[in-house]
């Protein structure tokens with residue numbers, strides 16, 4: 707009984723998690739807040755952040771930082787790369803082949819042990835790429 711009390715079930719938190727699970731576009735806290743506010747009129751952005759950090763601390767979601775410093779959230783927690791559009795900010799998953807991962811150093815030059823890699827590629831998404839073609843003079 708005492709154990710159940712340790713992590714109090716939170717309906718808001720579970721809905722935030724469910725909503726992230728339903729997306730593959732790495733929503734920001736603000737997007738999550740706007741999407742769930744109709745369901746929870748007393749929801750605040752601070753509550754969303756608090757719950758996101760809780761989920762992240764418990765290894766249920768991961769965080770992707772945009773170049774602008776905006777936190778985006780991901781239901782995938784196993785190592786994978788991201789592709790970020792430098793024009794519209796779109797974030798998509800990028801699969802890094804095992805052969806490529808195997809080539810990466812396991813230690814730093816000064817003997818430190820590398821535990822994980824985060825990989826981010828930057829460029830233009832298909833939409834921005836086609837928009838650019840039309841605009842080009």
Ligand SMILES: [Zn+2]
Nearest residue numbers: 791794831834
């Ligand atoms: Zn784009």
Ligand SMILES: [Zn+2]
Nearest residue numbers: 780782798799
């Ligand atoms: Zn991802």
